[in-house]
Amino acid sequence: MSTDLPDVSGISIGILGGTGDQGKGLARRFALAGNPVLIGSRSAERAQEAAAGLGGQVSGADNATVAAEADVVIVAIPWDGHRSTLESLRAELAGKIVIDCVNPLGFDKQGAYALPVEEGSAAQQAAAVLPDSRVVAAFHHVSAVLLLDPEVEEIDLDVLVLGDDREATDTVQALAARINGVRGVYGGRLRNAHQIEALTANLISINRRYKAHAGLRVTDV
Amino acid sequence: MSTDLPDVSGISIGILGGTGDQGKGLARRFALAGNPVLIGSRSAERAQEAAAGLGGQVSGADNATVAAEADVVIVAIPWDGHRSTLESLRAELAGKIVIDCVNPLGFDKQGAYALPVEEGSAAQQAAAVLPDSRVVAAFHHVSAVLLLDPEVEEIDLDVLVLGDDREATDTVQALAARINGVRGVYGGRLRNAHQIEALTANLISINRRYKAHAGLRVTDV
Numbered sequence: 001m002s003t004d005l006p007d008v009s010g011i012s013i014g015i016l017g018g019t020g021d022q023g024k025g026l027a028r029r030f031a032l033a034g035n036p037v038l039i040g041s042r043s044a045e046r047a048q049e050a051a052a053g054l055g056g057q058v059s060g061a062d063n064a065t066v067a068a069e070a071d072v073v074i075v076a077i078p079w080d081g082h083r084s085t086l087e088s089l090r091a092e093l094a095g096k097i098v099i100d101c102v103n104p105l106g107f108d109k110q111g112a113y114a115l116p117v118e119e120g121s122a123a124q125q126a127a128a129v130l131p132d133s134r135v136v137a138a139f140h141h142v143s144a145v146l147l148l149d150p151e152v153e154e155i156d157l158d159v160l161v162l163g164d165d166r167e168a169t170d171t172v173q174a175l176a177a178r179i180n181g182v183r184g185v186y187g188g189r190l191r192n193a194h195q196i197e198a199l200t201a202n203l204i205s206i207n208r209r210y211k212a213h214a215g216l217r218v219t220d221v
Numbered sequence: 222m223s224t225d226l227p228d229v230s231g232i233s234i235g236i237l238g239g240t241g242d243q244g245k246g247l248a249r250r251f252a253l254a255g256n257p258v259l260i261g262s263r264s265a266e267r268a269q270e271a272a273a274g275l276g277g278q279v280s281g282a283d284n285a286t287v288a289a290e291a292d293v294v295i296v297a298i299p300w301d302g303h304r305s306t307l308e309s310l311r312a313e314l315a316g317k318i319v320i321d322c323v324n325p326l327g328f329d330k331q332g333a334y335a336l337p338v339e340e341g342s343a344a345q346q347a348a349a350v351l352p353d354s355r356v357v358a359a360f361h362h363v364s365a366v367l368l369l370d371p372e373v374e375e376i377d378l379d380v381l382v383l384g385d386d387r388e389a390t391d392t393v394q395a396l397a398a399r400i401n402g403v404r405g406v407y408g409g410r411l412r413n414a415h416q417i418e419a420l421t422a423n424l425i426s427i428n429r430r431y432k433a434h435a436g437l438r439v440t441d442v
Contacts, residue, residue: 001431113412156440160423188426191334195419202381202417205409210222212441218427219377219436 001183001221005174012036013175014070016063016085017077019050022101025147026074026139026179029155031056033178040066067092072099072175074139075126079104079115082122086129094132097168099175100193101139103200111205114198121194123162136163136172137193138184140200143213147179154181157215160196162187185218222404222442226395233257234396235291237284237306238298240271243322246368247295247360247400250376252277254399261287288313293320293396295360296347300325300336303343307350315353318389320396321414322360324421332426335419342415344383357384357393358414359405361421364434368400375402378436381417383408406439 013030015023018039027037031054039054040063041047047060067073067089077085079102086093102122104115119125123137138161146152159176161184163169173184187196199216206214234251236244239260248258252275260275261284262268268281288294288310298306300323307314323343325336340346344358359382367373380397382405384390394405408417420437427435 110410110412114416162423186427186430188423189331191331192419192422192426195335195416196423198413198416199420201413202383202409205413206407206439206442209407210442214442215440217438217440219438220433221427221431221435 001185005170005177005184008171008174008178009034011071011175012038012069014038014040014066014073016040016066016073016075016089018060018066019046020076020078021144021148022142023074023076024050024054025142025144026076027051027058028054029147029179030175031058032180035178038066038070064089064092072097072171074099074101076101079122083125083129086126090130090132093130096133097171098126098130098133098135099139099172100126100135100137103140103197105201111208112201114194114201117194120191121197123190123193123197127190134163134165134168135190136161136165136168137190137196138162138172138176140196141203141215143215146213155179155215156181156217158183158185158218160185160187160216160218162190162193162196164190185221222406226391226398226405229392229395229399230255232292232396233259233290235259235261235287235294237261237287237294237296237310239281239287240267241297241299242365242369243363244295244297245271245275246363246365247297248272248279249275250368250400252279253401256399259287259291285310285313293318293392295320295322297322300343304346304350307347311351311353314351317354318392319347319351319354319356320360320393321347321356321358324361324418326422332429333422335415335422338415341412342418344411344414344418348411355384355386355389356411357382357386357389358411358417359383359393359397361417362424362436364436367434376400376436377402377438379404379406379439381406381408381437381439383411383414383417385411406442
């Protein structure tokens with residue numbers, strides 16, 4: 001795999017929905033890597049609480065402040081409020097790389113399944129709502145449990161990075177590689193994001209069957 | 222990973238569309254593993270030609286004969302004729318495990334993308350058309366190039382196996398493991414097959430970017 005990716009060691013990373021398990025797990029790993037991290041939440045107070053527990057250069061604020069201040073912004077909010085939250089942050093997110101890691105899933109007795117999304121995928125919805133941002137899809141398959149586990153030093157996972165802007169996907173691949181053990185692998189254009197989001201339902205099935213925290217590695221790359 | 226799977230060393234494997242690259246590649250690997258293989262095609266003659274080039278216990282016949290005679294049948298036909306071919310073989314395939322590996326994809330200047338399927342996925346279409354068969358989705362991501370390459374002794378890939386019938390998915394997992402290097406990993410119910418089929422578009426993007434024959438491995442399993 002070519003490793004001609006930009007240096008992102010000094011980039012500050014904002015995480016909208018950073019008080020949830022996935023957002024907090026990513027915050028923890030980026031802080032461990034030495035990047036400044038801004039945890040966002042609807043409540044600045046809850047964001048500050050989450051940040052305080054993580055150590056490193058982690059601070060907390062409301063989503064709008066984080067969206068405005070961070071160099072790169074990860075969207076880790078629940079699917080429920082996805083569209084409306086992004087609409088409310090359009091100005092703050094203009095010109096930035098916005099990384100969508102939201103998985104639109106439903107759950108019933110038979111497990112998880114992919115929800116239909118009018119725009120095709122959460123990432124495409126983000127791109128439609130944020131025409132002035134550079135939307136990249138990534139970090140869908142990271143296990144929050146592993147990210148948050150202090151005993152887990154390396155995450156055995158390739159993060160698939162999708163988008164239509166080469167500079168933006170290169171940056172996000174480099175960011176993924178800041179997490180110990182992780183590679184960022186280009187995974188195609190944004191129009192092929194749906195199946196990457198939906199694949200999380202399969203990983204949930206795999207986790208149930210094998211009592212695992214399954215991830216994916218891409219072979220021959 | 223639990224390995225409590227059935228012994229499938231004596232099972233005969235029919236491959237509809239076995240003259241195409243993917244079907245022929247699978248035929249070659251199963252023959253190498255020692256399983257009797259029946260290659261099916263619309264033309265019995267072309268099936269026999271394809272079989273003759275493969276060695277091992279491989280024979281060729283028209284699709285209907287193969288569907289009737291094989292213990293387990295793999296559907297490796299083009300998406301174009303998927304529904305009509307399966308409809309014409311309903312009686313022959315009744316009671317059997319039918320493995321669908323078809324990827325409904327479109328191609329344009331920007332590469333591959335997933336086609337919408339009325340039933341949700343090719344595998345669900347097969348299940349709808351073949352109510353008396355046990356449809357399993359698997360073998361979507363195998364590289365025909367690697368399967369057919371005599372220099373490649375091991376295929377570095379986990380085959381994701383999806384279905385609603387545990388005995389059938391166990392059998393197909395065991396069949397996948399007949400190919401050197403491959404594991405068969407349970408990947409969820411049939412309703413989550415769409416994203417596994419569509420993911421082939423992402424693998425095509427990965428192959429282009431990295432000049433690879435990419436596959437997937439599931440970690441922690």
